Amino acid sequence: MAARTKARKRAADILFESEQRGVDTLELLRDRIAQPVTEAPLPGYSAVIVEGVIAHRERIDELLETYSNDWTVDRMPAVDRALLRVGVWEVLYNDDVPDEVALDEATSLAADLSTDDSPTFINGLLGRIVAIKPTILLD
Numbered sequence: 001m002a003a004r005t006k007a008r009k010r011a012a013d014i015l016f017e018s019e020q021r022g023v024d025t026l027e028l029l030r031d032r033i034a035q036p037v038t039e040a041p042l043p044g045y046s047a048v049i050v051e052g053v054i055a056h057r058e059r060i061d062e063l064l065e066t067y068s069n070d071w072t073v074d075r076m077p078a079v080d081r082a083l084l085r086v087g088v089w090e091v092l093y094n095d096d097v098p099d100e101v102a103l104d105e106a107t108s109l110a111a112d113l114s115t116d117d118s119p120t121f122i123n124g125l126l127g128r129i130v131a132i133k134p135t136i137l138l139d
Contacts, residue, residue, distance in 0.1 A: 003043065008086055008105055010042055011049035012113075015082040025054050052089045056138075060088045063136070067128045079114040080122060087126045092138060099130045 014032060018025040029050050032042050053060065061073045064084055073081060087106035090097045103126045110118040129136075 004045060005105060005109070006040075007043035007045035008049065008090075009109055009113075010046040011053070012079070012082040012086050012109065014046065014050050015053060015085060016078055019078060019082070025050060049086055049089060052093055053085045056089060056093055057085065059138070060085050060092075063088060063092075063129060064125065067132070068125050077114055077118065080110060080118050083110050083114070083118075083122055084125060087122065088129055091126065091129055091133060092136065099133070103127060103130060 014029055015025060017023075018028045021028075029042075029047060033047060036042055064076075064081075065071075065073050068076070076084070083106045087102050090102035090105075091099050094102075103123065106126055107119045107123045110122045
């Protein structure tokens with residue numbers, strides 16, 4: 001698994017865990033940096049992603065809900081929600097990552113981590129976000 005792919009997965013893990021445990025995401029991030037739960041330290045890009053998602057979470061969730069065709073964010077599987085938040089952040093707020101890469105990475109991680117239907121759902125929703133990206137006003 002490539003370094004950035006691992007970083008995306010670890011970021012999604014933190015977003016998922018904080019939601020499942022009901023703990024502050026930035027506190028959990030600080031804990032994982034100080035005391036990693038794996039042999040490898042948390043990649044720096046994971047922290048960048050988590051901090052970016054948290055900074056723009058309200059807008060990210062608004063876009064997910066608006067373009068998900070009758071799915072509320074709360075109704076989405078928790079893993080999908082975390083992967084979508086990472087993907088939308090990369091598409092809209094990280095110019096260093098090509099949109100196609102963000103979309104492919106989120107879809108690939110969904111295939112490894114979530115349900116059989118998740119890759120198609122994530123690919124379709126992120127694809128819609130990419131298609132309308134020029135019209136989205138960012139915060």
